[in-house]
Amino acid sequence: MSDVAAAIMDAAERRMRRGGFNGFSFREIAADVGVKSSSVHYHFPTKEDLAAAVIKRYTAETAELIERELGKESNPIKVWVKAFRGTLHSQDRMCPCAVLGASSQDLPPEVAAEVKRFFKMCHDKLVEEGLPPDEASQLLSTITGALVVANAVNDFSVYDNATREFTKSKKPAPMKAAARRLK
Amino acid sequence: MSDVAAAIMDAAERRMRRGGFNGFSFREIAADVGVKSSSVHYHFPTKEDLAAAVIKRYTAETAELIERELGKESNPIKVWVKAFRGTLHSQDRMCPCAVLGASSQDLPPEVAAEVKRFFKMCHDKLVEEGLPPDEASQLLSTITGALVVANAVNDFSVYDNATREFTKSKKPAPMKAAARRLK
DNA sequence: GTCTATAATTTGATAGAC
DNA sequence: GTCTATCAAATTATAGAC
Numbered sequence: 001m002s003d004v005a006a007a008i009m010d011a012a013e014r015r016m017r018r019g020g021f022n023g024f025s026f027r028e029i030a031a032d033v034g035v036k037s038s039s040v041h042y043h044f045p046t047k048e049d050l051a052a053a054v055i056k057r058y059t060a061e062t063a064e065l066i067e068r069e070l071g072k073e074s075n076p077i078k079v080w081v082k083a084f085r086g087t088l089h090s091q092d093r094m095c096p097c098a099v100l101g102a103s104s105q106d107l108p109p110e111v112a113a114e115v116k117r118f119f120k121m122c123h124d125k126l127v128e129e130g131l132p133p134d135e136a137s138q139l140l141s142t143i144t145g146a147l148v149v150a151n152a153v154n155d156f157s158v159y160d161n162a163t164r165e166f167t168k169s170k171k172p173a174p175m176k177a178a179a180r181r182l183k
Numbered sequence: 184m185s186d187v188a189a190a191i192m193d194a195a196e197r198r199m200r201r202g203g204f205n206g207f208s209f210r211e212i213a214a215d216v217g218v219k220s221s222s223v224h225y226h227f228p229t230k231e232d233l234a235a236a237v238i239k240r241y242t243a244e245t246a247e248l249i250e251r252e253l254g255k256e257s258n259p260i261k262v263w264v265k266a267f268r269g270t271l272h273s274q275d276r277m278c279p280c281a282v283l284g285a286s287s288q289d290l291p292p293e294v295a296a297e298v299k300r301f302f303k304m305c306h307d308k309l310v311e312e313g314l315p316p317d318e319a320s321q322l323l324s325t326i327t328g329a330l331v332v333a334n335a336v337n338d339f340s341v342y343d344n345a346t347r348e349f350t351k352s353k354k355p356a357p358m359k360a361a362a363r364r365l366k
Numbered sequence: 367g368t369c370t371a372t373a374a375t376t377t378g379a380t381a382g383a384c
Numbered sequence: 385g386t387c388t389a390t391c392a393a394a395t396t397a398t399a400g401a402c
Contacts, residue, residue, distance in 0.1 A: 004367085019289030022205035025395065039368050041397065094285065098328075101335030102277065102285035106202030112335075119335050134344045137332070138325060141345035145281075145328025149320070152284030152295075152302050161317045162324035187385085208377065222386050224379065369402075376395070384387075 005043045007033045013054045013096060017087075020099045021051055021107055048108035051100075055114035058096055059121055066125060076129035077139060080122075081163045084143040098147050139166065188226045190216045196237045196279060200270075203282045204234055204290055231291035234283075238297035241279055242304055249308060259312035260322060263305075264346045267326040281330050322349065 011032035015024035026037040026047065033040075044050035062083065069079045087095040097118040104112050119140065126136035146162040194215035198207035209220040209230065216223075227233035245266065252262045270278040280301040287295050302323065309319035329345040 002367090018286065019205070020203065020286045022202070023286060023289050026397085027394080035367095036369060037396090038370085038398085042367060045397085047396070094288075097335070098331060099285045101331045102282045103201065103203045103206060104335045104337070105277075106206050115335050116337065119332050134347050137329075137341055137345040138348060141328035141332050141341075142321060142325045143328065144331050145324035145326065146320075148281060148284045148327050148331060149302050149324050152280070152287045152298050154287070154299065158320055158324075162320040164317050165321060185385090209379085210377080218385095219387060220378085221380080221388085225385060228379085230378065367402105369400100371399085371401105373398075374396090377393080378391105379393105380391080381389090382387100383389105384385105 002043070004033065004035065004039070008040055008043055008050070009054050009057060012050050013058065016051065016054060016096045017094045017099060020103060021047075021111060048110050051108070052110040052114045055096060055100065055111065055118060059114065059118045062118070063121060063125070070129075076126065076131070077166050080126065080139060081143055081166055084147060085159055085163075087147065094151055095144070095147055098144050101144070102148070142166070185226070187216065187218065187222070191223055191226055191233070192237050192240060195233050196241065199234065199237060199279045200277045200282060203286060204230075204294060231293050234291070235293040235297045238279060238283065238294065238301060242297065242301040245301070246304055246308070253312075259309065259314070260349050263309065263322060264326055264349050267330060268342055268346075270330065277334055278327070278330055281327050284327070285331070325349070 008029055011029045012024060014032075015028065026040050029050075030037040030040050040050070044053060065083055066079060069083065070076060073079050073082075084095060087093050097115050100107060100111065100115045101119065104115060107115070122140050123133075123136050126139060127133055131139065143159075143163060146159045149162070150156045150158040191212055194212045195207060197215075198211065209223050212233075213220040213223050223233070227236060248266055249262060252266065253259060256262050256265075267278060270276050280298050283290060283294065283298045284302065287298055290298070305323050306316075306319050309322060310316055314322065326342075326346060329342045332345065333339045333341040
């Protein structure tokens with residue numbers, strides 16, 4: 001992938017994190033990158049293509065981040081809480097899948113499919129780490145919702161308050177996950 | 184408020200639940216109601232006015248619903264889980280504040296303020312019902328996120344799975360709340 | 367690969383008749 | 385209160401020169 005294409009995806013991701021699919025335009029992206037909107041269309045023919053590519057990349061990056069952190073911290077719950085917390089470092093760093101997922105019924109098919117894949121990947125990995133399916137759904141919902149509520153009230157400490165119970169490490173890391181990482 | 188104004192708000196709310204603030208237009212609302220877009224502007228001068236009025240009404244209706252249900256079910260946690268679940272009865276019934284809250288940084292000021300008020304109202308009531316502040320944040324985050332995730336994967340059973348632990352009634356209703364309702 | 371130019375449509379909003 | 389008519393701007397997308 002060319003540097004320009006990557007820069008376009010970076011700019012699109014930044015704006016999608018704030019306003020979702022309808023929260024950015026080709027002209028804005030072009031201005032961010034320093035090209036013309038027709039050049040953006042050259043790399044990504046339609047808006048649907050661009051948004052889907054951004055979410056696909058985000059999903060892969062998230063999966064890699066999780067794998068990396070699992071090497072340092074044995075409790076998978078803490079890893080996920082911290083990973084989602086990382087999306088809140090600045091005001092325009094919402095998880096793009098939380099933003100798009102909230103209006104999923106209104107998204108172009110390819111984009112909705114990528115967002116769906118993101119959440120399925122998260123749930124699959126949590127189960128793989130040893131969490132029962134319902135517990136995985138609960139954790140995923142809590143950290144996603146904590147992002148939304150914290151964003152809405154513009155107070156990011158809400159995220160920490162909402163997830164505090166998970167990070168108390170009242171329970172050890174599930175056996176299965178620990179065993180898997182030790183090979 | 185006139186019948187037309189109410190019908191406009193109904194149509195706007197229905198579309199906002201799907202696509203958020205940028206997910207509807209004055210012309211669409213007008214067509215839904217059976218008037219012209221200039222008539223919509225007569226009742227709500229700007230789009231910001233309309234969206235803010237919709238959220239303000241939604242917040243009041245939610246507060247009333249909660250109060251009503253607390254008279255039937257003594258466990259406030261179950262009441263809130265059920266109330267948010269009710270927004271998922273059909274595909275275009277997301278909680279509008281979950282949708283707008285996810286892109287709160289990109290909303291007109293008045294709309295963002297109303298969404299903020301909604302979540303503060305929820306948290307305030309939960310604390311009033313006897314939940315510790317952190318637990319209130321956790322519950323609110325979980326049910327909000329469960330809506331988002333269920334919407335994104337287009338499988339509403341995710342909501343029930345994610346909130347199951349809350350509805351097990353492993354703990355009795357907080358004393359304070361029970362006492363309050365008994366006057 | 368990037369540009370200029372433009373098509374075709376939609377948007378929020380206003381003026382003024384009735 | 386609702387309408388017709390319209391404006392000014394923005395939108396996604398394409399054609400074709402370089």
